[in-house]
Amino acid sequence: MTRRRARRASPAPRGAGADGPRRRRSPLVPAAIVAVVLALTASAWWLCTRPVVPLARFADQNVLLVTIDTLRADALGCYGGRAATPVLDRLAAGGVRFDFAHAHAVVTLPSHASILTGEYPFTHGIRENSGYRLAPGRATLATRLRATGRAAGAFVGAVVLDARYGLNAGFDHYDDRLPVGHVPTAISMPERRGDEVVAAARRWIEAQSGPWFAWVHLYDPHAPYAPPSPYDTQYAGAPYFGEVAWVDHVLAPLLDEVRAGTRPTLVVVTSDHGEALGEHGEMTHGLFAYEPTLRVPLILAQVGGATGTSHGTVSSVPARHVDLVPTILDLVGAPAPGDLPGRSLVPALAGQDSSDRVSYFEAMSASLNRGWAPLGGVLAGREKFIDLPLPELYDLATDAGEQRNLADTARVTDRMYSDVAALLSPDQREELETMRQQMQERVEKERKRRAELNAAAEAALKAERGNAEGKAPGPTPVPATAKQPESRN
Numbered sequence: 001m002t003r004r005r006a007r008r009a010s011p012a013p014r015g016a017g018a019d020g021p022r023r024r025r026s027p028l029v030p031a032a033i034v035a036v037v038l039a040l041t042a043s044a045w046w047l048c049t050r051p052v053v054p055l056a057r058f059a060d061q062n063v064l065l066v067t068i069d070t071l072r073a074d075a076l077g078c079y080g081g082r083a084a085t086p087v088l089d090r091l092a093a094g095g096v097r098f099d100f101a102h103a104h105a106v107v108t109l110p111s112h113a114s115i116l117t118g119e120y121p122f123t124h125g126i127r128e129n130s131g132y133r134l135a136p137g138r139a140t141l142a143t144r145l146r147a148t149g150r151a152a153g154a155f156v157g158a159v160v161l162d163a164r165y166g167l168n169a170g171f172d173h174y175d176d177r178l179p180v181g182h183v184p185t186a187i188s189m190p191e192r193r194g195d196e197v198v199a200a201a202r203r204w205i206e207a208q209s210g211p212w213f214a215w216v217h218l219y220d221p222h223a224p225y226a227p228p229s230p231y232d233t234q235y236a237g238a239p240y241f242g243e244v245a246w247v248d249h250v251l252a253p254l255l256d257e258v259r260a261g262t263r264p265t266l267v268v269v270t271s272d273h274g275e276a277l278g279e280h281g282e283m284t285h286g287l288f289a290y291e292p293t294l295r296v297p298l299i300l301a302q303v304g305g306a307t308g309t310s311h312g313t314v315s316s317v318p319a320r321h322v323d324l325v326p327t328i329l330d331l332v333g334a335p336a337p338g339d340l341p342g343r344s345l346v347p348a349l350a351g352q353d354s355s356d357r358v359s360y361f362e363a364m365s366a367s368l369n370r371g372w373a374p375l376g377g378v379l380a381g382r383e384k385f386i387d388l389p390l391p392e393l394y395d396l397a398t399d400a401g402e403q404r405n406l407a408d409t410a411r412v413t414d415r416m417y418s419d420v421a422a423l424l425s426p427d428q429r430e431e432l433e434t435m436r437q438q439m440q441e442r443v444e445k446e447r448k449r450r451a452e453l454n455a456a457a458e459a460a461l462k463a464e465r466g467n468a469e470g471k472a473p474g475p476t477p478v479p480a481t482a483k484q485p486e487s488r489n
């Protein structure tokens with residue numbers, strides 16, 4: 001964490017008596033001088049030790065939320081990555097870059113639902129990309145920011161965030177237009193290029209007269225990796241990083257525009273999940289929850305208006321997607337919702353909140369689609385526990401690559417959450433226990449639902465076969481509930 005330089009002490013102002021009649025020095029003067037010196041010393045100490053917080057509360061500022069799909073934190077230049085990302089690096093250099101930020105899910109729809117509602121997946125109820133929809137009436141960031149008088153517009157780049165899945169709740173403009181004629185495959189979904197999404201967002205922003213909230217979703221880094229020129233040749237051997245460099249490039253006009261605005265804009269940039277790129281035996285994302293897919297970039301900065309120039313800072317405060325709604329509401333001066341699990345990151349940045357934050361995560365796709373064991377887990381401090389039949393425990397402080405499973409050798413020797421909870425405060429234990437119970441209840445419900453669907457499909461298939469036996473032979477009927485190609489987005 002960087003520290004503000006002590007302000008250079010100004011020369012003591014000349015007293016009124018310097019040019020006026022000389023007065024007899026009061027015996028109280030030395031005491032007053034001592035008091036002033038002590039006060040100056042104290043304030044200099046405070047200025048030296050107070051953490052820099054380049055974020056201020058502005059009631060009427062705009063809010064720009066940018067979610068870059070499939071962007072692993074360590075791909076960005078400012079995170080030490082191999083993609084050239086000067087636009088986001090510049091943003092981070094004037095704001096706060098969180099070095100330990102995490103998602104709660106590793107696929108697109110559940111993760112965006114957490115970003116927008118401020119709730120964990122077991123609460124907002126979306127556990128996978130397909131088969132789920134946000135329940136009508138659930139409050140989102142758009143709902144809450146519109147209540148403060150802001151217009152709310154969304155511009156999404158892929159069909160997985162189509163309005164039909166319910167994330168349009170609260171937005172008065174939800175632009176999910178996509179090119180027609182694209183046939184989805186296992187890894188390729190209908191999508192819109194980032195420059196087109198940004199152009200649509202800019203047109204809407206330019207038409208606003210009052211404060212606004214815009215959510216811009218850029219899908220480009222998602223597989224298949226096919227960056228446009230010149231990024232295709234510049235990153236010929238590493239096209240994923242070419243996509244990241246391209247998406248950084250397309251953000252430039254949007255950030256330039258809000259920088260030039262007369263009203264300040266709070267810019268929040270994060271991703272819904274990362275990309276494994278072969279680590280831990282996973283090529284893309286969705287199966288596991290190791291750091292390449294669970295850890296996300298997070299940059300908060302204020303630009304435009306009278307925000308001036310800030311020196312950026314890097315924060316090691318654990319940041320979670322569920323913290324984004326409380327943090328954004330805090331910075332626009334809106335009341336904090338009391339029913340959300342997240343907390344504003346602003347007090348922690350100011351050194352006023354050093355309490356540990358436990359973070360829940362899950363990867364449910366393989367359980368729901370293939371019958372694998374449900375994968376849940378928690379981050380507590382720098383310890384990461386993955387709850388599977390063969391449990392995994394990693395100390396990310398010393399093993400960021402998650403190579404040494406401590407579950408067999410350390411304090412935690414079985415897969416019960418309560419063992420991890422024993423390391424935590426009573427409040428954290430309660431939070432963990434609630435998470436575990438809710439997750440198990442939901443998983444049980446999902447299993448039952450799937451079993452009922454499968455039984456119905458089998459019955460329908462049997463009945464059709466029975467009917468076909470008495471007729472001329474034809475093609476084998478396919479049940480209406482037959483699985484579509486799975487995709488992880």
Ligand SMILES: [Zn+2]
Nearest residue numbers: 069108272489
């Ligand atoms: Zn995604």
